Amino acid sequence: MVDDTTGPHESAHDLLASFDALTPETMRARGSLKWSTYDGDVIGAWVAEMDLGTAPAVARVLRRAVDDGSLGYMPMSVGERAREAVAAFHRHSFGWAVPRRDVSLLPNVLSALGAVIAQHTAPSSPVVVPTPAYMPFLSIPGRYGRRCMQVPALHTHDASGAPVWRLDLDGIEAAMAAGAGLLILCNPWNPVGRVLSPAELDAVAELSSRYHIPVLADEIHSSLVLDPAAAHTPYGSRPGADPDLTFTVTAVSKGWNIPGLMCAQLIASGGARSAWEADPLSAHLADEAAYLGARAVAAALSPEGLAWNRAVRTYLHGNGDLIAGALAGIETVELTVPEGSYLAWLDCSRLPVPEGASPARFFRREPGVAMSPGAAFGRGYESFCRLNLATGRTIAAQIAQRLVDAAAEPRG
Ligand SMILES: Cc1ncc(COP(=O)(O)O)c(C=O)c1O
Incomplete structure (x- = not known):
C-alpha cells in the first residue's frame, strides 16, 4: 500500500x-x-x-488521493491504520496504554455525544454540563428529550490576579445525586482553556463510580496544549476511571485543522466498549467515518x-x-x-x-x-x-x- x-x-x-x-x-x-x-x-x-492551514504531511495525502482517484469507501487497512495511529499517539504522548481494539472511528465528536446520550444513559435522565461549555453540549441533550443541568465553574483569581476556572465538584456531585444520567467533561476545557489536573480528574472519577454515572470525556483539544507548563492527562488513563463508565471522544480535527474531513474517534474499553459494539446505532457510526479523514489521521500523527x-x-x-x-x-x-x-x-x-x-x-x-x-x-x-x-x-x-x-x- x-x-x-x-x-x-x-x-x-x-x-x-x-x-x-x-x-x-x-x-x-x-x-x-x-x-x-x-x-x-x-x-x-x-x-x-x-487560519494556519494543515500540516504538509496531511495536505500531501489529500493531494495524492485526488491524483490517484482514491475517493471511494474506506478500505479496511486504512481504518486500521488510523486506529493504530490514534492508539500509538495516546501511548507516546500521554502515557495511556490504549490498544487499537479500543479505538473506533466516527464521523465527528458530536455524533458520539448523541449516541452516548441516546443509547448509553438512563432514559430521560438529565445531562450534567459544567459551564461555560462548548455550545452544542447545551443544545444536544434536548434533541434526545434530556434536560441539561448546568454547573457553573468556580471563577477565582490567583496570587498574580490572573483568572482561574475550576470545576465545581460539589455542584457536579449535587447534580449526580439529583439523578443525572451523564457528565460531559471537556478537557482541555473549551472555552476557558483549562487543562484539568490529575487530581481533578480523580475527583470526577470517584464521583462517577460512587453514583454510577457515565462520563463522556471530550478530549478533542488534547493535541493543543499551548502552555509549556501544562500537560494533558486523559481522563480514561486515571486508575479510578471506571472503564464501564468511560467514553472518551477525540479527533485530530482541531490540532491539524481538518474538521471538514469527518473522522473522529471513540476510545472505550470494558463494559463501555461492549455496550457500544452491541448497540447497532452506536456501532454503525464507524461506517460513517470518512476515508480521506482516516488517511489524514495517520498522516497527522506521523512524526x-x-x-x-x-x-x-x-x-x-x-x-x-x-x-x-x-x-x-x-x-x-x-x-x-x-x-x-x-x-x-x-x-x-x-x-x-x-x-x-x-x-x-x-x-x-x-x-x-x-x-x-x-x-x-x-x-x-x-x-x-x-x-x-x-x-x-x-x-x-x-x-x-x-x-x-x-x-x-x-x-x-
Ligand atoms: C470541545 C469540542 N467538542 C467537539 C467539537 C466539535 O467536534 P466535531 O466537529 O468532531 O463534532 C468542538 C469544536 O470546536 C469542540 O470545541
Missing part, C-alpha cells in the same frame, strides 16, 4: 513565515466559515477553525505531522502572549489565556456597551472583531466573549489593537 507518511519537509522558518504573512484579505479570499460569515472589515475570530503540530502550538502560544500583553493594562476586559486549546475567554463585565448590545456584538460592530458571544456558553456568561487565537501574527496584532482601542474608549 502507498506510504502516506513521508515526503519533502518544509523548513520551520518557511512555515512560520507563511503564518506571519497571512492577512485578512488572504483569509477572506480563502472563504472559510470563520472569515465568510460577516461582511466588511471584520476579523473572523469565532468558530474553532485555524512529520506531529512536528508541525508542535511548531503550531508554540506559534499560537505566542499569539496568546501578544494579545494578553496588549490587554494587560485595559481594566474593562480580563483575558483568560488558555493552557490548552487556542480559545481565549474574555470577561467584559466591566466594559460599558451600548444599551441592549452584548460585548460580542459591540466588538463585532465597532472595531470589527467577530468573537463568539458568551451567552451561548451557558447561563450567566452574557458579558463574556470567546476569542479564537488561531491565526497569523499580523492578524493577531490587528485583533489586539482593535480590542485595545475599543475597550479603552467604549461608547457607553
Whole structure:
C-alpha cells in the first residue's frame, strides 16, 4: 500500500513565515466559515477553525488521493491504520496504554455525544454540563428529550490576579445525586482553556463510580496544549476511571485543522466498549467515518505531522502572549489565556456597551472583531466573549489593537 507518511519537509522558518504573512484579505479570499460569515472589515475570530492551514504531511495525502482517484469507501487497512495511529499517539504522548481494539472511528465528536446520550444513559435522565461549555453540549441533550443541568465553574483569581476556572465538584456531585444520567467533561476545557489536573480528574472519577454515572470525556483539544507548563492527562488513563463508565471522544480535527474531513474517534474499553459494539446505532457510526479523514489521521500523527503540530502550538502560544500583553493594562476586559486549546475567554463585565448590545456584538460592530458571544456558553456568561487565537501574527496584532482601542474608549 502507498506510504502516506513521508515526503519533502518544509523548513520551520518557511512555515512560520507563511503564518506571519497571512492577512485578512488572504483569509477572506480563502472563504472559510470563520472569515465568510460577516461582511466588511471584520476579523473572523469565532468558530474553532485555524487560519494556519494543515500540516504538509496531511495536505500531501489529500493531494495524492485526488491524483490517484482514491475517493471511494474506506478500505479496511486504512481504518486500521488510523486506529493504530490514534492508539500509538495516546501511548507516546500521554502515557495511556490504549490498544487499537479500543479505538473506533466516527464521523465527528458530536455524533458520539448523541449516541452516548441516546443509547448509553438512563432514559430521560438529565445531562450534567459544567459551564461555560462548548455550545452544542447545551443544545444536544434536548434533541434526545434530556434536560441539561448546568454547573457553573468556580471563577477565582490567583496570587498574580490572573483568572482561574475550576470545576465545581460539589455542584457536579449535587447534580449526580439529583439523578443525572451523564457528565460531559471537556478537557482541555473549551472555552476557558483549562487543562484539568490529575487530581481533578480523580475527583470526577470517584464521583462517577460512587453514583454510577457515565462520563463522556471530550478530549478533542488534547493535541493543543499551548502552555509549556501544562500537560494533558486523559481522563480514561486515571486508575479510578471506571472503564464501564468511560467514553472518551477525540479527533485530530482541531490540532491539524481538518474538521471538514469527518473522522473522529471513540476510545472505550470494558463494559463501555461492549455496550457500544452491541448497540447497532452506536456501532454503525464507524461506517460513517470518512476515508480521506482516516488517511489524514495517520498522516497527522506521523512524526512529520506531529512536528508541525508542535511548531503550531508554540506559534499560537505566542499569539496568546501578544494579545494578553496588549490587554494587560485595559481594566474593562480580563483575558483568560488558555493552557490548552487556542480559545481565549474574555470577561467584559466591566466594559460599558451600548444599551441592549452584548460585548460580542459591540466588538463585532465597532472595531470589527467577530468573537463568539458568551451567552451561548451557558447561563450567566452574557458579558463574556470567546476569542479564537488561531491565526497569523499580523492578524493577531490587528485583533489586539482593535480590542485595545475599543475597550479603552467604549461608547457607553
Ligand atoms: C470541545 C469540542 N467538542 C467537539 C467539537 C466539535 O467536534 P466535531 O466537529 O468532531 O463534532 C468542538 C469544536 O470546536 C469542540 O470545541
